[in-house]
Amino acid sequence: MAKRVVLLGAGHAHLYALKRAAAFTKHGHELTLVAPDLFWYSGLATGMLGGFYSPELDQVDVAALAQRGGGRFLCDRAIALDRRSRRIILEKGEPVSYDVLSITVGSEPPNIAGMDATDLRLFSVKPIRRLWDLRRALEQRFAEAPREQTRVVIA
DSSP: OOOEEEEESOOHHHHHHHHTHHHHHHTTOEEEEEESSOEEOGGGHHHHHTTSSOGGGGEEOHHHHHHHTTOEEEEOOEEEEETTTTEEEESSSOOEEOSEEEEOOOOOOOOOTTOOTTOSSOOOSOSTTHHHHHHHHHHHHHHHSOGGGOOOOOO
């Protein structure tokens, strides 16, 4: 019996499953990936922050991986899970039904009072894509003021 397999989030474990998406569809299963954007690989993150790698090298196009294997990609974010009806409620789209669900959404810090994602003075390293924003902000600061006048604090 065919199953609706949903991968919620594009974490490391789901990259392995996406690489083998064709095996799911070959056996008649419907594979759906729900993720808000590209996967940023944490293993290259510090190299990207340090300027050794471009941000493009740090990204994996998870939509292409899913679709290459016959799966479906939904660029969205889960806001609720209805376990009784086996449905994921999405932020923008229609609910997604599943028979099998795997969740690998990664970590994001909670909202901290005074910390805004658009604030170029405070940066969280999660999600990893924020490190690219940090890199650009630091480059701008260093261009505007000598390094000895720029203070970087890591907590």
